[in-house]
Amino acid sequence: MKTYRTLTNDIIEQLKQIVSESFVFLDEETRTAYGKDHTEDLVFPPAVVVKPKSAQEISQIMKLANEYLIPVTPIGARTGLSGGMLSVYQGIGLSLERMNEILNIDTDNLQVITQPGVITQVLQDAVLEKGLFYPVDPSSKGSCFIGGNIAENSGGARAVKYGVTKDYVLNLEVVLPNGEIIETGANTLKNSTGYNLTQLMVGSEGTLGIVTKIVLKLLSKNDFNVLMLVPFYDMNEAAKAVSEIFKVGIVPSALEFMERDAIDWTLKFTDAIEIGLKDGIQAHLLIEVDGNYQDVLFAQAEKIMEVVEQFRIDEVFYAETEEQKNALWKLRRNVAEAVKSHTIYKEEDTVVPRYELPALLKAVKEIGAKYGFKSICYGHAGDGNLHVNIIKGDLTDEQWQNDVPKGITEIFEKTVALKGTLSGEHGIGLVQKNYMPIAFSDISLQLMKNIKNVFDSKGILNPGKIFPDNFSENSY
Amino acid sequence: MKTYRTLTNDIIEQLKQIVSESFVFLDEETRTAYGKDHTEDLVFPPAVVVKPKSAQEISQIMKLANEYLIPVTPIGARTGLSGGMLSVYQGIGLSLERMNEILNIDTDNLQVITQPGVITQVLQDAVLEKGLFYPVDPSSKGSCFIGGNIAENSGGARAVKYGVTKDYVLNLEVVLPNGEIIETGANTLKNSTGYNLTQLMVGSEGTLGIVTKIVLKLLSKNDFNVLMLVPFYDMNEAAKAVSEIFKVGIVPSALEFMERDAIDWTLKFTDAIEIGLKDGIQAHLLIEVDGNYQDVLFAQAEKIMEVVEQFRIDEVFYAETEEQKNALWKLRRNVAEAVKSHTIYKEEDTVVPRYELPALLKAVKEIGAKYGFKSICYGHAGDGNLHVNIIKGDLTDEQWQNDVPKGITEIFEKTVALKGTLSGEHGIGLVQKNYMPIAFSDISLQLMKNIKNVFDSKGILNPGKIFPDNFSENSY
Numbered sequence: 001m002k003t004y005r006t007l008t009n010d011i012i013e014q015l016k017q018i019v020s021e022s023f024v025f026l027d028e029e030t031r032t033a034y035g036k037d038h039t040e041d042l043v044f045p046p047a048v049v050v051k052p053k054s055a056q057e058i059s060q061i062m063k064l065a066n067e068y069l070i071p072v073t074p075i076g077a078r079t080g081l082s083g084g085m086l087s088v089y090q091g092i093g094l095s096l097e098r099m100n101e102i103l104n105i106d107t108d109n110l111q112v113i114t115q116p117g118v119i120t121q122v123l124q125d126a127v128l129e130k131g132l133f134y135p136v137d138p139s140s141k142g143s144c145f146i147g148g149n150i151a152e153n154s155g156g157a158r159a160v161k162y163g164v165t166k167d168y169v170l171n172l173e174v175v176l177p178n179g180e181i182i183e184t185g186a187n188t189l190k191n192s193t194g195y196n197l198t199q200l201m202v203g204s205e206g207t208l209g210i211v212t213k214i215v216l217k218l219l220s221k222n223d224f225n226v227l228m229l230v231p232f233y234d235m236n237e238a239a240k241a242v243s244e245i246f247k248v249g250i251v252p253s254a255l256e257f258m259e260r261d262a263i264d265w266t267l268k269f270t271d272a273i274e275i276g277l278k279d280g281i282q283a284h285l286l287i288e289v290d291g292n293y294q295d296v297l298f299a300q301a302e303k304i305m306e307v308v309e310q311f312r313i314d315e316v317f318y319a320e321t322e323e324q325k326n327a328l329w330k331l332r333r334n335v336a337e338a339v340k341s342h343t344i345y346k347e348e349d350t351v352v353p354r355y356e357l358p359a360l361l362k363a364v365k366e367i368g369a370k371y372g373f374k375s376i377c378y379g380h381a382g383d384g385n386l387h388v389n390i391i392k393g394d395l396t397d398e399q400w401q402n403d404v405p406k407g408i409t410e411i412f413e414k415t416v417a418l419k420g421t422l423s424g425e426h427g428i429g430l431v432q433k434n435y436m437p438i439a440f441s442d443i444s445l446q447l448m449k450n451i452k453n454v455f456d457s458k459g460i461l462n463p464g465k466i467f468p469d470n471f472s473e474n475s476y
Numbered sequence: 477m478k479t480y481r482t483l484t485n486d487i488i489e490q491l492k493q494i495v496s497e498s499f500v501f502l503d504e505e506t507r508t509a510y511g512k513d514h515t516e517d518l519v520f521p522p523a524v525v526v527k528p529k530s531a532q533e534i535s536q537i538m539k540l541a542n543e544y545l546i547p548v549t550p551i552g553a554r555t556g557l558s559g560g561m562l563s564v565y566q567g568i569g570l571s572l573e574r575m576n577e578i579l580n581i582d583t584d585n586l587q588v589i590t591q592p593g594v595i596t597q598v599l600q601d602a603v604l605e606k607g608l609f610y611p612v613d614p615s616s617k618g619s620c621f622i623g624g625n626i627a628e629n630s631g632g633a634r635a636v637k638y639g640v641t642k643d644y645v646l647n648l649e650v651v652l653p654n655g656e657i658i659e660t661g662a663n664t665l666k667n668s669t670g671y672n673l674t675q676l677m678v679g680s681e682g683t684l685g686i687v688t689k690i691v692l693k694l695l696s697k698n699d700f701n702v703l704m705l706v707p708f709y710d711m712n713e714a715a716k717a718v719s720e721i722f723k724v725g726i727v728p729s730a731l732e733f734m735e736r737d738a739i740d741w742t743l744k745f746t747d748a749i750e751i752g753l754k755d756g757i758q759a760h761l762l763i764e765v766d767g768n769y770q771d772v773l774f775a776q777a778e779k780i781m782e783v784v785e786q787f788r789i790d791e792v793f794y795a796e797t798e799e800q801k802n803a804l805w806k807l808r809r810n811v812a813e814a815v816k817s818h819t820i821y822k823e824e825d826t827v828v829p830r831y832e833l834p835a836l837l838k839a840v841k842e843i844g845a846k847y848g849f850k851s852i853c854y855g856h857a858g859d860g861n862l863h864v865n866i867i868k869g870d871l872t873d874e875q876w877q878n879d880v881p882k883g884i885t886e887i888f889e890k891t892v893a894l895k896g897t898l899s900g901e902h903g904i905g906l907v908q909k910n911y912m913p914i915a916f917s918d919i920s921l922q923l924m925k926n927i928k929n930v931f932d933s934k935g936i937l938n939p940g941k942i943f944p945d946n947f948s949e950n951s952y
Binding site: 106107108109110111131152153154155159160163164166167171176180182183184185186187188189190191192193194195196197199200202203204208219220221243246247249250251292293295296299349351352353354355356380383384385416419420421422423424425426427428436439440441443444445447448450451452454455466 | 582584631636640656662668669671672675722726727775859901923
């Protein structure tokens with residue numbers, strides 16, 4: 001483990017000189033607020049919160065941190081689910097919130113250049129106004145930052161058709177841990193020029209550099225969509241239906257799975273929409289198709305109906321108005337929050353090849369029964385991405401601390417045995433790092449650690465993330 | 477520069493024990509044949525050619541090479557255009573041609589697992605038989621290997637709609653330079669678990685590891701396409717029309733640019749098709765749309781017509797039969813070979829944001845005029861990817877050696893100024909490496925070099941590629 005120095009008044013003074021006094025915060029309220037995200041109930045406040053306005057200011061901060069061996073943790077919108085922004089070694093909490101400008105919406109090249117502190121939905125709305133479409137659609141889009149999406153390689157409901165964040169990132173400006181500023185690539189759709197530093201940066205959870213400018217590919221907007229909610233009497237059949245839909249040649253723009261409790265709890269939490277949740281219904285699929293030709297969408301919806309009707313389903317609900325569509329999406333997006341309001345929980349972000357979803361779901365329930373915990377499962381079934389919310393409920397603290405992690409280990413082992421992995425879109429951050437050896441051999445982890453050392457030889461940038469606690473730093 | 481040892485009889489004997497005597501070749505004919513690809517007229521034979529059959533055999537070879545400090549150059553189908561497989565330091569030429577099995581076509585998950593030595597078109601045909609579609613379509617697909625496509629991050633005509641190789645690679649089995657075998661990721665559509673080693677490997681041109689197993693995402697096949705050839709009286713207008721097509725919301729499955737000479741020379745080279753090439757036509761766009769709904773394709777074709785008719789064009793040729801479609805594609809795919817049969821040339825693989833294509837084209841012609849060379853330009857205009865074939869023609873050897881590289885430098889400087897880069901799909905390999913400082917700062921190159929050192933501290937795997945000759949190895 002690295003030994004860091006603590007902040008001195010002298011360093012605080014230098015920080016104030018870089019970003020001005022008004023953007024250096026030492027008060028407990030601010031530090032606490034910037035010491036937590038949406039991950040469980042964890043709080044790790046930084047010793048100081050700074051809010052720079054430019055890559056140049058960040059560069060100066062990193063040079064200072066390098067000189068004095070002070071840990072720096074980049075902070076986005078604090079909506080993360082793996083604790084990637086928690087200042088576990090205190091030091092400087094570096095908020096990107098003031099770098100919130102959309103710099104250029106390029107309607108000629110179908111690209112947008114943006115700073116990292118822009119809220120994802122604000123970006124989506126701004127490009128939509130010009131007839132363009134940024135499809136990556138995390139559930140937290142109303143509050144998360146696009147920079148955080150880069151850090152975690154965020155997905156969301158539309159990833160099944162449109163891909164995840166990494167599929168839209170063309171080029172990045174990055175401040176390296178030593179304060180140097182680089183561009184990782186070019187503003188082009190194709191690039192075979194040297195190693196792919198852009199893709200190395202995406203999903204690296206703020207451990208390799210601080211992204212200060214982002215060039216994203218855009219699409220033209222779609223004019224139409226059809227949204228339907230299909231209730232299944234058997235949750236495994238719902239999971240099976242997912243891959244059957246792709247087999248008939250349809251790529252839905254969203255294919256979401258929600259087990260009964262996910263909907264039930266959310267209906268109690270939000271008044272989004274009235275759904276008659278019949279006895280015996282175990283799960284729902286929320287299915288959307290989109291495009292520019294309404295006839296095609298109706299034909300696709302019909303084909304989807306033919307598939308789901310092969311299973312035991314109840315009456316399918318078609319959203320007929322924009323209002324109904326928004327309500328259905330609100331229902332889906334509120335699941336996590338509804339569960340959280342109900343009980344303490346741990347959220348796992350398992351992902352498997354799509355067809356293995358029923359096997360994963362079955363295993364999750366069996367392992368839960370073995371260790372005595374209940375789980376609420378939902379997520380992006382079209383991608384094989386199942387969110388497993390493990391509920392504290394009536395468990396004792398001891399069971400929560402000791403038994404549940406054993407169960408999670410078994411769930412991850414099963415996930416990896418199915419050729420899947422630990423996280424589809426939330427990242428490893430703090431809370432999943434000790435499970436990394438389930439997904440990667442020691443050799444692979446060592447390669448990653450050595451890459452980390454290439455970028456950050458002093459280990460000052462976002463320390464304590466991704467790599468297991470007991471990870472030995474023997475060279476590969 | 478590293479100093480390598482030469483092969484001894486003892487090492488040759490050990491190689492024979494690993495792959496058996498029949499797959500170790502020391503004769504000049506074989507060594508010469510495995511010492512060239514499609515890059516100019518360059519020949520760099522390895523001291524020995526070995527043809528292993530498995531990751532285990534490759535692992536043993538790498539352990540041996542590590543022990544004795546022997547350079548190893550991975551060799552695919554030898555169709556590369558940047559000299560990535562040339563054994564510039566002799567040593568072991570490691571051919572992947574015997575690892576040519578498609579291991580599993582997974583119709584449940586829409587994935588294929590394959591060895592690297594499978595010809596891309598063989599793979600495409602095999603999955604198509606099961607109703608599936610691998611869209612990445614390099615012009616050399618009839619002879620190149622899928623492993624080589626991974627190494628160079630190959631593109632091709634359909635990249636404009638479907639993306640390049642990197643967009644289909646889910647997971648890789650890789651033999652590292654020290655002989656260890658790893659998997660880079662998981663067989664999932666999404667992955668936010670640690671650094672993206674998969675994407676680091678794609679496009680690394682066989683310098684970080686030897687790919688021995690590949691998991692690719694597949695799509696469902698499309699039933700229909702429409703293909704048209706549009707002759708333009710002004711080549712800059714053809715280039716401009718490209719981004720106009722995207723602006724009306726259409727994403728063609730191919731949008732290829734060919735200037736007059738490209739077609740003219742190819743018509744003389746192949747009897748693929750009869751095209752009345754009228755006086756005054758300066759360039760053609762070859763445009764394809766594909767999908768499952770023929771009515772939609774006709775509507776899109778009509779919209780495309782509305783766009784191109786705003787420019788000075790001659791009569792548009794619609795391919796009505798499969799035969800005509802194949803003939804048009806044959807014409808396009810044969811351009812490079814036709815030019816090559818005509819004269820010695822250097823092929824550049826410039827790529828810019830799509831809208832900058834006219835500016836790039838204009839600059840290429842002006843720089844050619846300045847340095848006295850002729851160029852034939854064609855390529856994947858929808859991606860902003862312009863292949864510039866610089867023709868030796870009547871140039872003296874001295875002009876070819878001295879003036880042309882100056883012109884290429886200026887072309888690349890212009891490309892980068894337009895926010896583009898050196899290579900869209902051919903890679904850097906041997907012939908472009910000295911231009912790398914145009915695209916990357918010293919800091920970025922140093923990061924890449926240090927990543928190379930993480931994987932290959934002895935520098936034995938595919939040495940002499942990507943990094944400039946005079947690149948100093950000061951640590952970042």
